[in-house]
Amino acid sequence: MDFPDDLMHLIRTDEPLGPLAWLGIGGPARFFAEPMDAADVQRLVAAAQDQGLSVRILGSGSNILVREAGVNGLVISLAGAMSSEIAIDGTKMTVGAGAKLSHAVIKSVGAGLGGLEHLVGIPGTVGGAVVGNASAGGRDLGSVVSSVTVVEKDASIRTMTQQEVGFSHRKTSLVGLAVLDATFQLETREVLALTKRMQKLWISRNSARPTEEPRIAMPFVDPDGMPAKDLLQTVGLAGLTEGEVALDSQHPHFMVARSGATSEQCLRLIERVREQVLLQTGIDLQLNLQIW
Numbered sequence: 001m002d003f004p005d006d007l008m009h010l011i012r013t014d015e016p017l018g019p020l021a022w023l024g025i026g027g028p029a030r031f032f033a034e035p036m037d038a039a040d041v042q043r044l045v046a047a048a049q050d051q052g053l054s055v056r057i058l059g060s061g062s063n064i065l066v067r068e069a070g071v072n073g074l075v076i077s078l079a080g081a082m083s084s085e086i087a088i089d090g091t092k093m094t095v096g097a098g099a100k101l102s103h104a105v106i107k108s109v110g111a112g113l114g115g116l117e118h119l120v121g122i123p124g125t126v127g128g129a130v131v132g133n134a135s136a137g138g139r140d141l142g143s144v145v146s147s148v149t150v151v152e153k154d155a156s157i158r159t160m161t162q163q164e165v166g167f168s169h170r171k172t173s174l175v176g177l178a179v180l181d182a183t184f185q186l187e188t189r190e191v192l193a194l195t196k197r198m199q200k201l202w203i204s205r206n207s208a209r210p211t212e213e214p215r216i217a218m219p220f221v222d223p224d225g226m227p228a229k230d231l232l233q234t235v236g237l238a239g240l241t242e243g244e245v246a247l248d249s250q251h252p253h254f255m256v257a258r259s260g261a262t263s264e265q266c267l268r269l270i271e272r273v274r275e276q277v278l279l280q281t282g283i284d285l286q287l288n289l290q291i292w
């Protein structure tokens with residue numbers, strides 16, 4: 001498999017993905033690249049397309065489960081320095097896909113711009129949050145998106161409006177595209193009030209997660225009208241274990257991986273949870289976690 005010479009300095013082969021995923025599980029990427037700018041992303045996508053290679057985009061790895069077989073394609077990491085700029089123009093804020101969502105939240109609050117503060121404490125990059133339409137407290141990120149710049153599958157760059165992206169509950173039409181940046185339409189607010197609100201949310205969100213556990217994921221989307229946490233408690237699945245993977249006993253909407261955990265164990269646990277929830281409540285729990 002040959003990439004053009006001018007891309008070879010960006011390409012690594014057999015790059016382990018486990019250390020890049022929060023769950024700490026997973027085999028290597030056959031090809032792995034950390035582009036320096038948007039033109040690199042375009043050229044990487046075009047080269048992969050030419051060679052019939054599949055492309056996956058990696059953010060901070062907080063919402064992926066990688067199988068031990070790894071990825072037989074090209075993984076492009078957009079969590080690097082290339083795309084972490086944040087620029088404010090009036091009430092609009094444009095953020096590179098690689099910026100941490102928490103940095104974008106803190107920056108907006110410091111500038112007296114409201115609309116992102118409810119997302120404080122959600123791990124990951126702005127790109128990952130936009131693609132998955134991250135949400136918290138009943139409000140999603142998509143509601144404040146004004147536009148999103150992407151590299152399309154044919155390697156062209158396109159700016160999409162909020163309507164074109166089509167945000168719905170933890171879903172967008174952006175899957176398979178590379179998000180380069182997003183512009184948010186925010187509202188002027190008092191900095192002190194915003195800061196207090198953000199701090200309060202930060203504290204309550206931190207206390208609602210297994211802070212001692214470094215290898216965690218939030219596998220399920222909250223079904224309509226009920227947080228997944230309450231549903232899993234009610235159904236009696238807190239602490240459910242499969243090998244070295246378990247639902248946390250206090251916060252069962254989090255899956256915790258211990259040393260020796262495998263992707264098979266994660267997938268079996270997820271399946272058992274979905275079966276039990278369906279059997280006992282008729283609710284078909286949807287996956288938030290992306291399986292690679």
Ligand SMILES: Cc1cc2nc3c(=O)[nH]c(=O)nc-3n(C[C@H](O)[C@H](O)[C@H](O)COP(=O)(O)OP(=O)(O)OC[C@H]3O[C@@H](n4cnc5c(N)ncnc54)[C@H](O)[C@@H]3O)c2cc1C
Pocket residue numbers: 022056057058059060061062063064078097098121122123124125126127128129130131132133134135136176177178179180209216217218290
């Ligand atoms: C402790 C914890 C708490 C969480 N709390 C919440 C919560 O409250 N609300 C919530 O919605 N989620 C939550 N999540 C899930 C996760 O943090 C979010 O989904 C986050 O937005 C993922 O961002 P990431 O950069 O880590 O994406 P990754 O895990 O790297 O990728 C996730 C998906 O997004 C795609 N992707 C990433 N970046 C790009 C890009 N630039 N262009 C195109 N595709 C891209 C990937 O291909 C993959 O399909 C939580 C997860 C954890 C571990």
